[in-house]
Amino acid sequence: MTETKEEKIYDKKISRRQMLKMTGLGAAGVAIGATGFGGVIKTFGMDFFDDDSTTTNKVNFYGQHQSGIATDVQTNIYFASLNVLVTSKQELQELFKMWTPLAVRLMNGDMIGDPTTNGMMPPKDTGEVKGLDAANLSITFGVGPSLFEKKEFGLASKKPNELKDLPHFPKDQLDAAYTGGDICIQACADDPQVAFHAVRNLVRAASGKVSLKWSQAGFNAFPVSKGKKQTPRNLFAFKDGTENPTTSNKKDMNDVVWVQSGESKGWMTGGSYLVARRIQLHLETWDRTSLKEQENTFGRHRDSGAPIGKKDEFEAMDIDRKDDNGNYVVPETSHVFLAKSVDARILRRSYSYSSGVMDATGSYDAGLLFVSFQKNPDQFIKIQNSLGRLDKMNEYITHRGSALFACFPGIQKGSYIGEALFKTL
Numbered sequence: 001m002t003e004t005k006e007e008k009i010y011d012k013k014i015s016r017r018q019m020l021k022m023t024g025l026g027a028a029g030v031a032i033g034a035t036g037f038g039g040v041i042k043t044f045g046m047d048f049f050d051d052d053s054t055t056t057n058k059v060n061f062y063g064q065h066q067s068g069i070a071t072d073v074q075t076n077i078y079f080a081s082l083n084v085l086v087t088s089k090q091e092l093q094e095l096f097k098m099w100t101p102l103a104v105r106l107m108n109g110d111m112i113g114d115p116t117t118n119g120m121m122p123p124k125d126t127g128e129v130k131g132l133d134a135a136n137l138s139i140t141f142g143v144g145p146s147l148f149e150k151k152e153f154g155l156a157s158k159k160p161n162e163l164k165d166l167p168h169f170p171k172d173q174l175d176a177a178y179t180g181g182d183i184c185i186q187a188c189a190d191d192p193q194v195a196f197h198a199v200r201n202l203v204r205a206a207s208g209k210v211s212l213k214w215s216q217a218g219f220n221a222f223p224v225s226k227g228k229k230q231t232p233r234n235l236f237a238f239k240d241g242t243e244n245p246t247t248s249n250k251k252d253m254n255d256v257v258w259v260q261s262g263e264s265k266g267w268m269t270g271g272s273y274l275v276a277r278r279i280q281l282h283l284e285t286w287d288r289t290s291l292k293e294q295e296n297t298f299g300r301h302r303d304s305g306a307p308i309g310k311k312d313e314f315e316a317m318d319i320d321r322k323d324d325n326g327n328y329v330v331p332e333t334s335h336v337f338l339a340k341s342v343d344a345r346i347l348r349r350s351y352s353y354s355s356g357v358m359d360a361t362g363s364y365d366a367g368l369l370f371v372s373f374q375k376n377p378d379q380f381i382k383i384q385n386s387l388g389r390l391d392k393m394n395e396y397i398t399h400r401g402s403a404l405f406a407c408f409p410g411i412q413k414g415s416y417i418g419e420a421l422f423k424t425l
């Protein structure tokens, strides 16, 4: 966070460190508008900042895919769903251009603007992460179905067929205050303040152009054994995230998560669909439930995380196993039995939340901000339909919020967030 020596380059003050990061673009051989001594390096009229390889605890912004999807799950999330206030396609495009260098700077653990020397002006950065490192911050941008319905943007023909509101599921009790949105920003970091600061500063920089529709902070805690991070537990105390596609396995990711060429609108190739569900956990009811019943609810043992009847968390979950009486060992109404009964996979990247008390009941407003990524929302829909009315977990949960966003593919150096969406073809 500390800026060292400042140099004046024509009409703009930038630090030596920033200058080095900015000139990294030239080295990468990407076309740039005005370079080096002709002024500040600009691409599409915006300042260019590169990923800073000298930063500790750093996730890269640029790449084939956006960060925050295949990225190792961090301890904290700040998820924001935004309304768009601008009224033309060009202004919308400018918004994503403006956010691009800011997101790079945030993920480098830097301030979003140079330190203000004028004490009569508000600082450019809100400042609460001063002295902290990048904390593995990832920032993921997506757009919701409602954005394409705004005629003023003329984006109707770019709307993928699969980007539509999720269907109503049995037992849904959705609250409009936690549903939908034109744009999402998912900020995840190993520090809650870093995640919050990222969203706060991006939204503040876009003042008058977007407004907050809803947001949710969340957390995960990772036990460490022999120096290795273990699966985190949700607020029902069960290991959550055991059976997930391996993010380092390219085939798994291409099969499950990344949109391949021809599978959706062209601008989504390399992107992914994000489902967010704010699911209340009825902790008071759960805490009165016997351990055996809790384990039958999930189909796994609580402490080890192993499939029922097995010892180790990562032993195969064979749902067809039957006991000597011909009964299923993993109960047919258990969450995992039902989730596994359909031929669909998703990448789950969820966080627990605790947000005070429910006014009407006096119970905890706590639960799971369920987040999953998939190349097609139908994958989620198939699994949710299988859970349907049968899932034993329904006795202990209520879905309160829901949203679907199309997350752009990765951003290349010299480009900007969502560029492909705005191209004329």
Ligand SMILES: C=CC1=C(C)c2cc3[nH]c(cc4nc(cc5[nH]c(cc1n2)c(C)c5CCC(=O)O)C(CCC(=O)O)=C4C)c(C)c3C=C
Pocket (backbone or CB within 6 Å): 234, 236, 238, 239, 240, 241, 242, 243, 244, 277, 279, 280, 281, 298, 300, 317, 335, 336, 339, 340, 346, 367, 368, 370, 380, 383, 384, 387, 397
């Ligand atoms: C529609 C998709 C899913 C929703 C919604 C969902 C909610 C939800 N899940 C848990 C806790 C656990 N889920 C587990 C496994 C699991 N869950 C889903 C899908 C949804 N869950 C899938 C596809 C799977 C994997 C099934 C498999 O192939 O084995 C588990 C077991 C451990 C694990 O694998 O992570 C837990 C625990 C909660 C609390 C919850 C909503 C509040």
Ligand SMILES: [Fe+2]
Pocket (backbone or CB within 6 Å): 335, 339
């Ligand atoms: Fe689940």
